[in-house]
Amino acid sequence: MTTFNEPFTFTNGVKLRNRFIMAPMTTVQSFFDGTITQDELHYYAQRAKGVGAVITGAANVQANGKGWPGELSIAQDDKLPELTQLANVIHNGGAKAIVQIFHGGRMSEPAALLGHQALSASAIPAQHRDKTRPTPIPRAMTVAEIHATIAAFGEATRRAIQAGFDGVELHGANTYLLQQFFSAHSNRRTDAYGGSLEKRYTFIKEVIATVFKTVATYAQKPFIVGYRFSPEEFTTPGISMADTLYLLAQLTQTPLTYLHVSLDDYQRVATAADYQAKSILQYVHAAIAGKIPLIGVGGVRTRTDVNHVLQQTELVAVGQQLLVDPYWVQKLEQGCDADMISSDFAQAIEYTNFSRPLYDYLVARYRSTPNI
Template identity: 65%
Template sequence: MTTYQDSFTFQSGVTVKNRLMMPPMTTLQSFYDGTITTDEINYYAQRAKGVGAVITGAANVTDLGKGWPGELSIAHDADLPGLTELASGIKAQRAKAFVQIFHGGRMSDPNALNGKQPVSASAIAAEHSDGSPKTGIPREMTIGEIHETIAGFGNATRRAIEAGFDGVEIHGANLYLIQQFYSPQSNRRTDQYGGDRAGRYTFIKEVLDSVFTAVKQYADRPFVVGYRFSPEEFTTPGITLEDTFYLVDQLVQTPLDYLHVSLDKFDRVPQAKAYQDQSILTYLHERIAGRKPLVGVGGVRTRQDVTDLLKHAEFAAVGQQLLIDPTWVQKLENKQDDDMITGKFADAIQCTPFTHPLYQFLVRRY
């Protein structure tokens, strides 16, 4: 049985010291232009102590892909000095440094786009589960814009390599652009990027090809490429678990080093009536069947949570707990479980030092 102390060597050749990861989380700590701040570097370095790898919060690969003010940018070569400092800060703590690369699509805050209209696979607004609009109507991307965005993911990968990161995670989850192309709710295209599952997967395939090409061309060392996905959508139409099984079957045939499922709770049961005997994580782990390592996440706060999660995944990602309890891994290692911060996050954030932008964000969230 896998334990959190076990090391792991990815297909690419990168070795992590244990099975704990810090997953990507929004911090709002970058400058308005996406430049990394000293506060943000310190934030990541503090939480990197003990985990095998840190995955940074989302970094936009193009200016039109910026999701929100205060977001990290990897869209320009001018971003390289700050990115280099960030990678170095994480690696100095003996953790591998992965940067998550993404495009916000229709979920982008217009305030982050200087008033420009967000774009997506189709001119369809995001919906809540009851069918009510969640965002404004985006502009459908042209073929040229699609190709530019795909190239943007490759260019971002090159910058990650040059900045000294150990890998990138492609953000195909949480309703952002890559997921928008795969979802039948947001993708109503009739060209090569739309239609059935295979057609809607085309954008993902070409993004992967762009990233892998950049790794092959620029990486002078082992370099990880991971992929994060959301297993279900709560709209009709929307991504179902069957759609995700198809997606996973395609992804495991690529050179990806790992798959990372985005969940609010690692033991959450699917919404589909045909799949309620096990957790989503269990179904996915069985589907992948060892073809790629799977990263599970969602509500990991205790030693028992880590043990339970690793029964159905190769890695446990610890997010909110590390946010409020930066030395949680050390407490785990030293069997100081009684010292772990428990209770509601809303109470814990009042006792944890945060920068003003992150604190205000957490207050709104919790």
Template identity: 55%
Template sequence: MKFNESLALRSGVVLRNRLVMAPMTIVSSFHDGTVTKEEIQHYAMRSKGLGAVITGTANVTDNGKGWPGELTIATDEAIGALTQLSEGIHQSGAKAILQIFHAGRMTSQKTIGEQPVSASAFAAEIPNAEQPRELDNFEIEAIIEAFGQATRRAIAAGFDGVEIHGANTYLLQQFFSPHSNRRTDEWGGSLEKRAKFPLAVIDRVLAEVKNTAGRPFAVGYRLSPVEITEPGIKFEDTLWLVEQLKAKELDYLHLSLKHFGRKSNDKNYQDKSELAYIHDALKGRVPLIGVGGVRSLEDVEGLLENAEFAAIGQQLLIDPEFAVKLIAKRTDEIISKPFGEAIQDLPMPHPMFKYLEKRYQ
């Protein structure tokens, strides 16, 4: 597959090539989640040559905020500045996709001003994790509706799609995981019941698009293939979930990976990468985005052996014209130095620089 081939998604949204910017945390919004000029410049600068840009997370409710400096799409007041963000991405011809999420238990009282919430009252197995409060039925339904309203706002703000964030241990994954979901009601227990919440969110988002968009508007879903906790999501659980997702009118699935070639931690799935297993399971029904460790033309080509789209993350942070260089066959100009060194050479918002500096130390 050639990375520079266009592809029309199920919704009618056409991506001019197979390169997309991966969603990344850049901690550069105002304290209330409003888009800053620096964020708009950041995305505009990196959208050149890409088929699409997927933004970092935008929280759909105030108690879904994961960290300071995060985008919000929880109220209509957010639409104006988000419109400027979509326009900034569109300037170079890339499609703009807003990632929407709820952090669930992966936040703190300091961040949201109240006790975090989750599927059940069990803390994550990470340092300083706070015990969340279990959501009741009314609150669950309200969050499902909040994803619908967030989609309405993304449409109004001129985006070409939303990506529902069901990965990286946030709320949708918390409902699917037997570690974070110990419920015995309709929202927990069996695989089917644990999948009910994320599938209900997908249905609500798709319904909003059908009722409101009036133009091609894409809906994607991001998932993590496994958890390392016991109990936790097993790879065969994810393959079961993929079968359910395949039946929805989604434009793409996006597999969250540290490296696109990673193999599962399940001894029964060692013949190929997680990406390859899931790509095979999809049987061409839904396009797949792969991600993780893409730093060269060879990486892009290797990833696209088992996916329709290659998402580029950290490389675009340090090499904003990475896609342009690939298209123009200027691969000798691609920046290959370690990320920790490379971030010193580029202008970026101060909070983002401090965040990345800490990460790469």
């Protein structure tokens, strides 16, 4: 069985010192215009010292795709100096630096858009698990806006290369725009970007093609391009496991460096009756069949969790545990399991010194249900 301290080399030659990835997490620590702060740099510098790679929290590729106040931006060239600092502090910790790029689509908070209407595949509001959350109606994107957004993903990739990052992760999960185009709930279009599964995949396909064209043009060394996806939606209609297996069949035919499943629990079982014989992670692993490395995630807090995930994946992402326990990987490597923070996350956030925006965000987060 694969062990967590084994190095891993992607097919493009990029080598990680171990099998741990810091999962992308929202920190709300950027300035309102998306510029990185010193607090944010310190946060990543701490957690880069043990993992093989750090995936940053989501960075918007367009101002109209900003998801929330305090979000990182990679939408303009004037962000390059601070983005370069971010890549450098991650590298100084010994980890590879990957920036997650996205567009919030209909999930963009009104406060982030300064009153402008959110955009999506169709004019269908989001359906939250938390019924108290507002669900403003987005505006359906024109074809010209779709093309501009696809180009913006390419430009964001160029900036990531120029800032010294080792890769980008396309955020096709957690109900954001890439997922919205693939979902039958949010995409009711009747043109080339909507309708059948194949047409709903078109936006994703074109974004991936544009990103790889950008890499071929600008990258002077091997550059990682990963894709994160959510395997199910709780809405009807919505993304089902059958839809996800179709998606994986398409993604495994691309030059993507890795796939990253978004799960709150690596042992989670699908809601669909036809896919309950084993965990979602096991179904995903079987569908990919080793064609592209898979990152598993979801509630990884102990040595046992790590070993279980690595039975189905090549790499394991750790999110909330690293949030509250920045040196967790080192504790694992040194056999100091008893020193790991193991309390409920709502309590554990009191043990770590966070910036005020992040602390306030975490307090609110653990009183709500995330979209996964």
